[in-house]
Amino acid sequence: MSMDAQSVSEKLRSSGLLRTQGLIGGKWLDSYDNKTIKVNNPATGEIIADVACMGTKETNDAIASSYEAFTSWSRLTAGERSKVLRRWYDLLIAHKEELGQLITLEQGKPLKEAIGEVAYGASFIEYYAEEAKRVYGDIIPPNLSDRRLLVLKQPVGVVGAITPWNFPLAMITRKVGPALASGCTVVVKPSELTPLTALAAAELALQAGVPPGALNVVMGNAPEIGDALLTSPQVRKITFTGSTAVGKKLMAAAAPTVKKVSLELGGNAPSIVFDDADLDVAVKGTLAAKFRNSGQTCVCANRVLVQDGIYDKFAEAFSEAVQKLEVGDGFRDGTTQGPLINDAAVQKVETFVQDAVSKGAKIIIGGKRHSLGMTFYEPTVIRDVSDNMIMSKEEIFGPVAPLIRFKTEEDAIRIANDTIAGLAAYIFTNSVQRSWRVFEALEYGLVGVNEGLISTEVAPFGGVKQSGLGREGSKYGMDEYLEIKYVCLGDMNRH
Numbered sequence: 001m002s003m004d005a006q007s008v009s010e011k012l013r014s015s016g017l018l019r020t021q022g023l024i025g026g027k028w029l030d031s032y033d034n035k036t037i038k039v040n041n042p043a044t045g046e047i048i049a050d051v052a053c054m055g056t057k058e059t060n061d062a063i064a065s066s067y068e069a070f071t072s073w074s075r076l077t078a079g080e081r082s083k084v085l086r087r088w089y090d091l092l093i094a095h096k097e098e099l100g101q102l103i104t105l106e107q108g109k110p111l112k113e114a115i116g117e118v119a120y121g122a123s124f125i126e127y128y129a130e131e132a133k134r135v136y137g138d139i140i141p142p143n144l145s146d147r148r149l150l151v152l153k154q155p156v157g158v159v160g161a162i163t164p165w166n167f168p169l170a171m172i173t174r175k176v177g178p179a180l181a182s183g184c185t186v187v188v189k190p191s192e193l194t195p196l197t198a199l200a201a202a203e204l205a206l207q208a209g210v211p212p213g214a215l216n217v218v219m220g221n222a223p224e225i226g227d228a229l230l231t232s233p234q235v236r237k238i239t240f241t242g243s244t245a246v247g248k249k250l251m252a253a254a255a256p257t258v259k260k261v262s263l264e265l266g267g268n269a270p271s272i273v274f275d276d277a278d279l280d281v282a283v284k285g286t287l288a289a290k291f292r293n294s295g296q297t298c299v300c301a302n303r304v305l306v307q308d309g310i311y312d313k314f315a316e317a318f319s320e321a322v323q324k325l326e327v328g329d330g331f332r333d334g335t336t337q338g339p340l341i342n343d344a345a346v347q348k349v350e351t352f353v354q355d356a357v358s359k360g361a362k363i364i365i366g367g368k369r370h371s372l373g374m375t376f377y378e379p380t381v382i383r384d385v386s387d388n389m390i391m392s393k394e395e396i397f398g399p400v401a402p403l404i405r406f407k408t409e410e411d412a413i414r415i416a417n418d419t420i421a422g423l424a425a426y427i428f429t430n431s432v433q434r435s436w437r438v439f440e441a442l443e444y445g446l447v448g449v450n451e452g453l454i455s456t457e458v459a460p461f462g463g464v465k466q467s468g469l470g471r472e473g474s475k476y477g478m479d480e481y482l483e484i485k486y487v488c489l490g491d492m493n494r495h
Contacts, residue, residue, distance in 0.1 A: 004331040005041055008101045009048060012200075017098050019199035020051045022058060022219060025065035026212025032057050037192055037220055042108040042339045042375050043329045051195050053220035059187065059228035062216035066158045066185040067234040069213030074155045074183035078132045085129035085181060088208035092122035092173075092201065099169060099200060104330035106194045107168055108338040108375075109293050111330050121170035121201075123457040124177040124473065131478050132181035148489040153482040155183030156260055157236035160229035162250070163198070164242045165191035165341055166296045172198055174461070174472045175239045176215065182481040184237070187216045187229060193341060195219040226250070233257050237481065240264070241298075244421070244466050251469075262470030262480045264298070264462055266395050267423030270416040271301035271452070272438065274409070274429040275309035281450050282310075282428035283317050286401070289426050289452035291325060291379060294337050295399040296345070298467075299424035299446065299455065302395055303385070305404050305412050315383050315403055319364045322401065325379045327370050339375040340398055346375050349398035352391045353380065356402065361385045366400070393419065409434065413441045423463035426452060445471075 012018035020036075021028040029052070036050040052058075073081070092099065100115035107114070140149035159179045163171040172188055179186045190198035195217075202217045218225055229235050230253040237260040240250050244265040254261050271289055273282045289301040306314050328335040340346050346369065353367055366380030377399055385392060385402035392402065406412045416425060425444040429435050439447040445463040448454040455461060460471035470480050 004329070005044060005046060005048070005105060008105060008331070012098055012102060015095075015098055017095065017102065017200040017203060018049065018196060019203055020049050021199075022052045022054050022062075023199070023202045023206075023215070023217040024058060024062045025216070026206065029058070031055070031220060035220070039106055039193070039196055041105055042341055045374055048105050049196060051199075051219060054218045055221040055224035056228050059218050059225045060232070062187045062218050063158060063228065063232050063234050065213035066187050066216055069211060070155075070158055070185045073180075073185055073211060073214045076183070078135065081181060081183065082129045082132040084209045085125050085132065085177065088205050088210065089122050089125040089129060091204040091208055092118065092125060095204060096122070099197065102197050102200055103168055103194075104338075106196050107165060108341065109330055110335045110338055113293065114330065117167055117170050120455070120457070121167070121173040124170070124173040127457040127473075128177035128181035128478070131178070131475060134475070135182060135478065135482065146491055146493040148492050150487040150489065152485040152487065154485055156481055156483050157184060158234050159184045159186045159237045159239060159481065160235045161186055161188045162226065162229070162238070162240045162242065163188065163190050165193040166293055168194035168197035169201055171241045172201060174477075178478045179239075179481045180210065180214065182478060184481050185214045187218065187235070189222070189225045189229070190217065190219050192219055192222060227253070230254055230259070231257065236260060237262070239480070247468065260480070262472070263468040264470075264472060265423075265466065265468040266421055267298045267300070267463065267467055268302045268393070268395060268419040268421035269299055269424040269426065269444075271304045271426040272412050272416060272428065273304065273306045273310060273314055274412070274427075274431070274434065275307045276430045276434070277310065277428035278430060278450070279310065279313060279317055282314065283321050285426065285428060285448070285450060285452035286318065287321050287452070289448070290401045291322070291337065291399055292453070294340060294377075296341065296397050298395075300397070301401070301426060301452070303392060303404055304401050305406050305415055307412070308405060308407050311403070311405050315364060315381070318401070318403075319381045322379045322381050323365055327372065327376055327379065337379055337399060340377055341375070343375055345398060346377055349377055349396060349400055352394075352396055353382070353400060356382055356385055356389045356391055359386065359389050361389060361402070387415070387418070409438065413438060417441075417443045420466040421463070422465035423467035424448070424454070
């Protein structure tokens with residue numbers, strides 16, 4: 001193992017944050033058959049750790065533990081749950097350097113960006129520690145004088161949370177925060193590619209006072225774990241972030257037990273640059289929207305739509321900015337672009353680029369694997385991309401920016417909306433009137449105007465069309481973990 005990675009691993013082990021066992025009922029456990037899976041550093045290919053490879057039996061025990069813990073956890077006052085979550089937030093922030101190092105080790109993003117994810121991820125725990133105390137009901141004016149009508153909000157029950165590898169902390173806290181705040185208990189299945197961050201966060205949750213069984217973590221055999229969560233009648237909600245294809249399967253599999261489902265799925269985000277945009281703002285915003293996490297986010301600008309009058313000028317300025325991105329190991333100072341998660345991800349990017357070039361697109365910069373080897377890919381800008389190319393229709397999930405020319409505002413809206421996805425979109429214009437017209441017309445759940453980084457814990461995150469169901473973050477995210485109960489109190493006038 002390289003010196004940087006080795007020294008980081010040793011420090012994390014000594015701190016107790018490099019966990020390799022699953023968490024079930026407050027206990028750290030190996031898989032029952034002692035099988036393990038290897039977790040690799042994508043920047044070097046080196047093995048960081050062997051973690052427990054769990055399946056059906058372990059997941060069923062985790063569900064049973066969550067189900068048992070639900071009674072006591074849900075009966076705590078909102079204030080008591082709030083204090084536990086606040087302690088968890090404080091611990092996440094106190095250990096943000098170590099958690100950031102862990103994210104860089106197993107996911108590959110630059111250390112500065114990884115530490116930023118820890119702060120972002122922790123913000124959901126802080127927010128929902130506060131929001132726990134604001135789950136209000138209603139008193140409805142009755143239709144008859146001797147009745148009183150009440151509405152209560154109560155926790156849905158045991159939650160199965162299935163999370164991806166691209167944000168190994170934030171995608172967990174964005175789900176677990178509101179779940180625990182509302183009184184639910186949770187079984188988390190992190191990606192088998194990045195389980196170490198989830199386990200470290202769970203260790204800090206235990207230290208904060210989250211009781212045994214309220215938070216469980218199982219990882220390993222994804223189909224077995226998923227099936228156990230989906231078929232169990234004790235699991236009342238599934239929350240998932242990942243691909244649209246997998247989301248559809250989960251939705252269908254949740255139907256027999258009629259579980260509540262929230263899905264945050266794939267995107268095909270347009271970044272629309274109008275003639276009247278401030279060029280510097282458009283370049284900076286699109287760069288942030290496209291190349292964060294090496295293009296491996298569901299809200300990445302997947303298509304850059306540029307109006308005729310500014311197309312060539314933008315292409316030149318944007319390419320110059322992309323040229324300055326520093327590719328390298330996330331632990332190296334100055335790195336702004338880490339590796340892709342694995343070789344399959346690189347092969348997908350290569351296929352998309354080859355398809356575009358074969359159909360007439362032109363590479364301005366990049367367009368191939370990086371000289372560093374492994375899963376590093378050059379930051380790439382491609383011009384003259386058209387709607388018959390794969391990268392216009394499907395998520396690239398890599399550091400490739402396709403430039404698409406458009407003429408009118410109506411053309412931009414039509415091209416942007418011509419997709420089954422509807423997660424994020426970006427607009428760059430100096431016209432207030434145009435920005436209103438366009439963001440109202442765009443069929444997307446999130447829209448950034450003259451801004452490329454729009455995610456925050458205080459705003460609702462989620463998509464329309466086949467980009468998912470439900471919202472995460474903000475006060476709206478709390479509702480995903482609550483059921484509404486109506487109570488009719490009769491005979492209230494008797495003395």
